[in-house]
Amino acid sequence: MAEQIVVDPITRIEGHLRIECEVDGGQIQSARSIGTMWRGLENILKGRDPREAWIIAQRICGVCTTVHGLASVRAVENALDLEVPVNAQYIRNLIVGAHCLADNMIHFYILSALDWVDIASAALHADPKAAAALAQQLSPWKRNSAQEFAEVQARLKKLIDSGQLGPFASGYWGHPGMQLEPNVNLIAAAHYFQALEYQRKVNKIVTILGSKTPHIQNLAVGGVANPINLDSPATLTMEKLYYIKTQIDEVRDFVSQVYTVDVATIAAFYPAWCNYGKAEDGNYLSVPEMPQDSKNMNYTLPGGYIKGGDFASFRKISTAHDPYFEDNVKESVKHSFYAGDWTRAPYVGETEPAYTPDGAQGKYSWVKSPSFLNEPAQVGPLAHVLAMYAAKYPPALQAIERMLGRISAISKETQSVDILTSTMGRHIARSIRVDIMKDTMAEHWKALINNISSGDFTTCNTPSFPEGELRGVGFHEAPRGMLSHWVVIENGKIRNYQCVVPSTWLACPKGTNDEPGYYERCLVGNPIADPEKPLEVLRTIHSFDPCMACAVHLVDGKQMPLGKVRVL
Amino acid sequence: METLVLGIGNLLLGDEGVGCRCVEELERRYVLPPAVTCVDGGTAGFELLPLIEDAQTLIIIDALKDGRPPGTLVLVEDEAVPRLMLTRTSPHQIGICEVLATAQLTGKVPQRLLLFGIEPKSLEVTMGLSPEISQALEKTLDAVVAALSSMGHQIQLRQTP
Numbered sequence: 001m002a003e004q005i006v007v008d009p010i011t012r013i014e015g016h017l018r019i020e021c022e023v024d025g026g027q028i029q030s031a032r033s034i035g036t037m038w039r040g041l042e043n044i045l046k047g048r049d050p051r052e053a054w055i056i057a058q059r060i061c062g063v064c065t066t067v068h069g070l071a072s073v074r075a076v077e078n079a080l081d082l083e084v085p086v087n088a089q090y091i092r093n094l095i096v097g098a099h100c101l102a103d104n105m106i107h108f109y110i111l112s113a114l115d116w117v118d119i120a121s122a123a124l125h126a127d128p129k130a131a132a133a134l135a136q137q138l139s140p141w142k143r144n145s146a147q148e149f150a151e152v153q154a155r156l157k158k159l160i161d162s163g164q165l166g167p168f169a170s171g172y173w174g175h176p177g178m179q180l181e182p183n184v185n186l187i188a189a190a191h192y193f194q195a196l197e198y199q200r201k202v203n204k205i206v207t208i209l210g211s212k213t214p215h216i217q218n219l220a221v222g223g224v225a226n227p228i229n230l231d232s233p234a235t236l237t238m239e240k241l242y243y244i245k246t247q248i249d250e251v252r253d254f255v256s257q258v259y260t261v262d263v264a265t266i267a268a269f270y271p272a273w274c275n276y277g278k279a280e281d282g283n284y285l286s287v288p289e290m291p292q293d294s295k296n297m298n299y300t301l302p303g304g305y306i307k308g309g310d311f312a313s314f315r316k317i318s319t320a321h322d323p324y325f326e327d328n329v330k331e332s333v334k335h336s337f338y339a340g341d342w343t344r345a346p347y348v349g350e351t352e353p354a355y356t357p358d359g360a361q362g363k364y365s366w367v368k369s370p371s372f373l374n375e376p377a378q379v380g381p382l383a384h385v386l387a388m389y390a391a392k393y394p395p396a397l398q399a400i401e402r403m404l405g406r407i408s409a410i411s412k413e414t415q416s417v418d419i420l421t422s423t424m425g426r427h428i429a430r431s432i433r434v435d436i437m438k439d440t441m442a443e444h445w446k447a448l449i450n451n452i453s454s455g456d457f458t459t460c461n462t463p464s465f466p467e468g469e470l471r472g473v474g475f476h477e478a479p480r481g482m483l484s485h486w487v488v489i490e491n492g493k494i495r496n497y498q499c500v501v502p503s504t505w506l507a508c509p510k511g512t513n514d515e516p517g518y519y520e521r522c523l524v525g526n527p528i529a530d531p532e533k534p535l536e537v538l539r540t541i542h543s544f545d546p547c548m549a550c551a552v553h554l555v556d557g558k559q560m561p562l563g564k565v566r567v568l
Numbered sequence: 569m570e571t572l573v574l575g576i577g578n579l580l581l582g583d584e585g586v587g588c589r590c591v592e593e594l595e596r597r598y599v600l601p602p603a604v605t606c607v608d609g610g611t612a613g614f615e616l617l618p619l620i621e622d623a624q625t626l627i628i629i630d631a632l633k634d635g636r637p638p639g640t641l642v643l644v645e646d647e648a649v650p651r652l653m654l655t656r657t658s659p660h661q662i663g664i665c666e667v668l669a670t671a672q673l674t675g676k677v678p679q680r681l682l683l684f685g686i687e688p689k690s691l692e693v694t695m696g697l698s699p700e701i702s703q704a705l706e707k708t709l710d711a712v713v714a715a716l717s718s719m720g721h722q723i724q725l726r727q728t729p
Binding site: 040041043044056058059060061065102106110159193196199200203206213214215566567568 | 694
């Protein structure tokens with residue numbers, strides 16, 4: 001008999017994501033993705049100066065601060081047709097790269113590894129010596145020692161004995177779906193701690209270039225606010241630039257010797273999950289990233305659209321001015337709690353809430369439904385990696401081959417690109433993109449140094465706003481997929497502003513033609529071993545790297561022990 | 569870093585931004601010694617971890633929803649501050665409690681921890697504070713300054729030019 005399971009955690013956060021699944025015969029038959037919080041943050045930007053929009057946009061989300069800032073300045077520059085000095089492009093690109101590395105590694109180790117790694121097994125059943133021998137066989141990483149693994153195991157044991165599991169408390173330990181052998185669990189747990197150290201190193205790059213963290217201050221419409229003066233310590237000096245290089249190099253080693261190896265190992269232990277979570281014949285949308293010229297005509301990483309899973313259908317998106325992009329992104333509110341029943345270009349989109357009790361008029365989510373060429377599309381590192389593959393971008397072809405080779409070697413089965421579209425595949429694709437990004441960052445660092453050495457110190461072009469109406473779109477291939485900001489400027493003030501964010505593309509309800517969104521599609525067919533502990537739902541949803549809460553962060557008093565709160 | 573004063577919240581959601589506003593006002597109105605660092609943490613997650621790990625004393629100012637009358641200021645200290653990882657569906661809902669939990673895991677937790685919580689009135693999409701919360705901000709600043717002074721920091725009102 002069909003059974004309904006709902007994943008709707010009670011958290012301190014007011015709004016989030018609710019997933020409802022119909023389960024029959026141990027399998028998900030259908031799913032609904034429901035955004036339960038209203039996001040009308042764009043309305044705040046109306047009437048404001050376009051030059052300060054990015055500062056406000058940065059506050060939309062606590063995780064994706066830099067990405068909203070960047071998409072915002074790009075949108076205004078696009079509207080003005082304003083060139084961005086090459087130095088500024090490279091400085092922004094270093095921030096893009098650093099943010100991507102930190103964010104994607106945190107996603108894998110801290111936010112989703114516990115869906116696959118059993119900490120209790122690592123603590124109680126692993127043998128640090130055997131784990132070290134295995135890890136050394138897989139990678140030359142200097143910190144795969146029996147001693148380090150033994151220390152981590154002792155720390156985990158202490159945690160379990162104390163009952164204070166902290167971040168590990170929400171794991172489904174001992175779930176029948178956990179399939180790693182104890183020694184692999186221990187390796188992954190040790191790297192969990194190391195990942196925290198390395199995300200710190202890579203975040204330093206953002207702090208140095210962005211002048212401040214967590215909200216960077218160096219962006220400006222027209223470039224960046226970093227003065228370059230190689231003699232003045234208050235500005236971007238050679239010393240600071242070389243320090244950035246050392247951080248990039250250390251993190252590159254962690255990516256190639258730890259992160260990608262761990263993803264490959266876990267993937268090899270979960271062959272079934274290299275098949276679950278696929279959207280057969282799905283569409284994939286990404287945009288080019290890492291611009292190399294002042295006019296945004298040349299990007300290092302290609303992006304574009306793949307229709308129906310057919311690589312031959314790939315169409316490149318060349319620039320933000322490309323009408324193929326600008327004219328074909330739409331948003332629908334047919335199934336969302338907003339006034340009307342329209343499908344519109346974001347420039348003329350609205351965010352007017354109109355809640356109807358669930359089910360009435362077919363509306364069931366606060367998330368709008370975006371479409372490209374009138375169909376939903378999957379965005380994210382997977383979409384970008386597939387685009388780079390379809391575009392035959394050489395570093396991507398090499399990175400994909402390297403990764404598939406690693407998995408094949410461990411699983412003793414030949415793996416093809418097909419596995420990338422699965423639940424596990426989205427993790428694999430994310431690590432491939434990080435692998436490519438770490439090298440692109442190093443190249444752009446070098447290009448920045450070369451450009452400065454040639455005597456070009458320019459970092460910003462001053463914008464001026466003409467009378468009349470201007471429209472612009474800024475896109476960014478962010479850590480969790482394609483982000484676009486759409487701005488309409490009238491007489492120097494913002495008249496309309498819409499953000500079409502990656503999680504909207506993925507977590508959306510049904511669209512104009514009632515096609516399901518990608519969360520809804522990819523959950524169908526997933527097994528459910530225990531409806532009380534729907535680990536499998538989390539695996540597939542986490543593989544998309546959802547970012548729903550954009551972003552309420554108050555502390556909930558219910559978490560505090562009674563009698564410990566003093567009213568002042 | 570000796571003492572970190574960290575304001576948390578979303579400036580776009582009305583009173584939710586009160587923590588950030590407090591830190592902004594603290595820096596604007598007072599001359600703080602080098603041993604005190606103020607950070608507007610916004611709604612950031614793991615980017616705050618290095619800052620927290622480096623602090624000997626951590627003072628957090630945040631909106632705290634506990635059903636009290638709007639504007640009520642409460643103080644929660646040390647072990648009573650929640651350090652939990654509650655979220656299961658969306659891993660991006662990383663709040664200060666989760667970051668504290670992670671700091672604890674790495675063994676680098678501040679020796680002293682003070683959380684000043686202000687009961688919000690409105691979390692509507694807007695950039696200002698409601699009148700009750702603007703008043704509570706004054707009370708909070710006084711309490712934070714008193715706490716810093718009692719720790720031995722010299723805090724002076726900034727001379728208005």
